[in-house]
Amino acid sequence: MTAKVVQLTPLEFEPRAALPTPEAAAHLNRAQQTLRLWACLENGPIRPIRVNGRLAWRVADIKALLGVQ
Structure with missing residues (x-):
């Protein structure tokens, strides 16, 4: 079984x-x-916030947790 590769946008540029x-x-x-x-x-x-029953994680919270400006 192979893992799905997620293409990440750097948090600084995440729209x-x-x-x-x-x-x-x-x-x-x-x-x-x-x-x-x-x-x-x-x-x-x-x-997280829940959008139509699905989890969504605020970019601002992730940035704050990681110390990204």
Whole structure:
């Protein structure tokens, strides 16, 4: 089984306000399931927003967590 490669835009140039879980996980160097656990248990360093039942992770929160300007 091969892993899907996610093409990442550097956070400094990211035009979107929120990212889907696979992209957010790649930026944070965490497994997607880790982010889903953060959302479910509400105990992670950042919290997602839900859009039509799907998780979206704010780019501003990811930048703040990583210390990116």
